Amino acid sequence: xxxxxxxxxxxxxxxxxxxxxxxxxxxxxxxxxxxxxxxxxxxxxxxxxxxxxxxxxxxxxxxxxxxxxxxxxxxxxxxxxxxxxxxxxxxxxxxxxxxxxxxxxxxxxxxxxxxxxxxxxxxxxxxxxxxxxxxxxxxxxxxxxxxxxxxxxxxxxxxxxxxxxxxxxxxxxxxxxxxxxxxxxxxxxxxxxxxxxxxxxxxxxxxxxxxxxxxxxxxxxxxxxxxxxxxxxxxxxxx
Numbered sequence: 001x002x003x004x005x006x007x008x009x010x011x012x013x014x015x016x017x018x019x020x021x022x023x024x025x026x027x028x029x030x031x032x033x034x035x036x037x038x039x040x041x042x043x044x045x046x047x048x049x050x051x052x053x054x055x056x057x058x059x060x061x062x063x064x065x066x067x068x069x070x071x072x073x074x075x076x077x078x079x080x081x082x083x084x085x086x087x088x089x090x091x092x093x094x095x096x097x098x099x100x101x102x103x104x105x106x107x108x109x110x111x112x113x114x115x116x117x118x119x120x121x122x123x124x125x126x127x128x129x130x131x132x133x134x135x136x137x138x139x140x141x142x143x144x145x146x147x148x149x150x151x152x153x154x155x156x157x158x159x160x161x162x163x164x165x166x167x168x169x170x171x172x173x174x175x176x177x178x179x180x181x182x183x184x185x186x187x188x189x190x191x192x193x194x195x196x197x198x199x200x201x202x203x204x205x206x207x208x209x210x211x212x213x214x215x216x217x218x219x220x221x222x223x224x225x226x227x228x229x230x231x232x233x234x235x236x237x238x239x
Contacts, residue, residue, distance in 0.1 A: 175226035191222030
């Protein structure tokens with residue numbers, strides 16, 4: 001009995017099945033090789049196992065350090081500035097003899113005054129009130145003499161000098177209005193004295209007794225009073 005030859009189609013089918021069989025065997029082998037249990041069995045049987053390829057490396061990297069920014073330290077308490085003494089240096093507010101006064105003229109007081117102006121100095125209040133026609137027109141903070149050295153009484157403006165000079169202390173007393181004599185020196189009303197360096201003596205101390213008898217006003221207030229007052233204007237000083 002003769003065998004039938006295999007057709008080309010049947011041969012291709014057989015080859016396809018063989019290829020598929022080998023692919024299945026290869027897949028099973030790869031899966032078994034990757035399995036830890038199979039690897040352990042191979043090692044126990046003394047069979048060599050594939051060494052896994054390393055795709056990374058360990059490297060020691062220094063830990064970054066942190067440098068803190070400098071912090072502000074509290075400043076030491078500043079040394080307080082010196083404060084002025086309760087009682088500043090005192091000077092007698094009197095002008096020198098008439099022959100030593102600057103130009104500007106000294107007017108004599110009239111025997112009587114018929115005007116309507118009036119100046120009141122209240123020692124207890126350290127204040128000056130200025131009246132005209134019985135109306136209060138100015139109210140000024142003032143400073144009188146220490147130790148009750150400003151004389152109380154009724155006086156009048158007996159001299160006017162734009163800037164009287166005190167030779168004993170080398171000071172200038174702007175807007176001078178003389179009101180009475182204390183011995184051979186005249187006490188009066190004037191602005192804060194000007195020192196040789198140009199500073200104002202007793203600046204910041206108005207409103208408390210500071211002089212040796214005169215009535216002291218602020219520079220502006222004294223100039224206003226000087227321009228307003230007349231020779232003979234009554235000046236009352238009282239407690």
